[in-house]
Amino acid sequence: MKPYIVAIFNQKGGISKTTTSTNLAVCLAAFGKSVIVVDLDSQGDSTKSLGIDPNVKRGVYDLFVGAAEIEEVLLPTLFEGVRVLPSTYSLAGIEIKLSELKDSQRTLTNILGHASLDCDYVIIDCPPALGILPINALASAHAVIIPVTATPYANDGLMRTLPSIKYVQEGLNKNLLLQGVLFTIHDRNKTARKISELIRSRLGGTVYGAEIPRDNMVIEAATARLPVCVYAPRSPAAQAHLDFTCEFLDRHQKIAAKAGVAVPPPPRREEAVERLSHWQSLHGNTVGGAAKDRVRQGRHELDRRLYGDRTIMERLHLGVVHFFIENRFSLVAFLLVILAAVVTLVGMGLEGVRLLATTVGLS
Numbered sequence: 012m013k014p015y016i017v018a019i020f021n022q023k024g025g026i027s028k029t030t031t032s033t034n035l036a037v038c039l040a041a042f043g044k045s046v047i048v049v050d051l052d053s054q055g056d057s058t059k060s061l062g063i064d065p066n067v068k069r070g071v072y073d074l075f076v077g078a079a080e081i082e083e084v085l086l087p088t089l090f091e092g093v094r095v096l097p098s099t100y101s102l103a104g105i106e107i108k109l110s111e112l113k114d115s116q117r118t119l120t121n122i123l124g125h126a127s128l129d130c131d132y133v134i135i136d137c138p139p140a141l142g143i144l145p146i147n148a149l150a151s152a153h154a155v156i157i158p159v160t161a162t163p164y165a166n167d168g169l170m171r172t173l174p175s176i177k178y179v180q181e182g183l184n185k186n187l188l189l190q191g192v193l194f195t196i197h198d199r200n201k202t203a204r205k206i207s208e209l210i211r212s213r214l215g216g217t218v219y220g221a222e223i224p225r226d227n228m229v230i231e232a233a234t235a236r237l238p239v240c241v242y243a244p245r246s247p248a249a250q251a252h253l254d255f256t257c258e259f260l261d262r263h264q265k266i267a268a269k270a271g272v273a274v275p276p277p278p279r280r281e282e283a284v285e286r287l288s289h290w291q292s293l294h295g296n297t298v299g300g301a302a303k304d305r306v307r308q309g310r311h312e313l314d315r316r317l318y319g320d321r322t323i324m325e326r327l328h329l330g331v332v333h334f335f336i337e338n339r340f341s342l343v344a345f346l347l348v349i350l351a352a353v354v355t356l357v358g359m360g361l362e363g364v365r366l367l368a369t370t371v372g373l374s
């Protein structure tokens with residue numbers, strides 16, 4: 012059976028496309044499905060989030076230019092059932108390369124169509140903006156999911172994204188289905204509630220019932236280069252991603268049934284949580300330690316680039332300033348402590364001089 016291909020797309024950046032892609036992939040695998048993630052973003056965030064080094068030799072770029080076959084590019088991840096077609100930094104130059112090719116908007120369709128993909132789902136993580144790569148993703152997909160954040164600017168992003176999907180539906184891919192809109196990085200304030208109510212009233216059942224809350228665990232997980240569903244399977248964001256996956260599977264089952272294809276129901280949710288917890292126990296600590304090293308290395312690298320040519324005194328000064336900032340010490344409080352210490356020392360010194368003078372009989 013051919014896999015169900017889903018593009019995760021919104022023209023706006025930083026709206027949780029990658030987080031949604033990787034967590035959906037591991038949750039589907041936790042439900043016993045086999046998944047291939049296609050990282051179409053030259054930033055390589057989903058490649059990294061699945062524990063793959065972004066400096067891999069071959070990636071999606073090589074597929075697009077015909078320099079490699081899928082089997083040569085496809086990599087296993089830490090999570091059984093999830094494989095990735097990784098991104099490499101060269102993907103940033105693909106626009107120019109593809110503009111030289113005929114039928115460049117259907118390159119990915121041809122690649123995926125000709126390969127015999129032995130998996131249940133293909134999830135395509137799209138880059139922001141409407142370039143040749145997202146167009147390729149939408150042209151090759153059966154369905155598209157739009158992550159959206161309930162903020163005014165993000166709402167504008169959704170308004171620009173819907174016509175782009177329509178454009179592809181009218182030309183390149185008549186069968187492309189908008190499987191749903193997913194609220195992500197969701198805040199529980201008045202503005203967010205108003206915007207989400209407005210979008211729900213206009214798009215109705217297209218919007219998933221699950222909403223992924225803003226949760227710091229997602230950021231911690233990204234530092235550890237793990238999807239939050241593995242890093243902290245019981246966190247609010249992970250639980251919401253599992254709810255979303257259940258809805259996703261349910262919608263897919265209905266879509267498949269309409270097309271006369273039977274998709275077996277997923278196992279119980281508890282089994283998926285158990286598998287995620289198992290992955291957490293296997294990879295949580297090892298990857299967590301590496302994350303701390305990565306933060307440290309990143310800080311040294313940043314300092315080297317910012318302060319490379321400074322003198323020792325200037326570096327010492329900046330080191331003190333950074334110490335205060337990083338440790339959130341107040342400079343004023345510190346100066347007061349120093350002042351108090353100086354006054355005490357001077358007082359002690361004067362007292363010593365007075366005692367000495369008394370001893371030698373000068374007063």
Ligand SMILES: Nc1ncnc2c1ncn2[C@@H]1O[C@H](COP(=O)(O)OP(=O)(O)OP(=O)(O)O)[C@@H](O)[C@H]1O
Binds near residue numbers: 029
């Ligand atoms: N539920 C959440 N709670 C808190 N932070 C989140 C949540 N989801 C995502 N983030 C954070 O928001 C940032 C953007 O997320 P992500 O990289 O998934 O967005 P994106 O749409 O793929 O971005 P880009 O357009 O750059 O590809 C990341 O730092 C991520 O860790």
Ligand SMILES: [Mg+2]
Binds near residue numbers: 029030052056136137
């Ligand atoms: Mg991304």
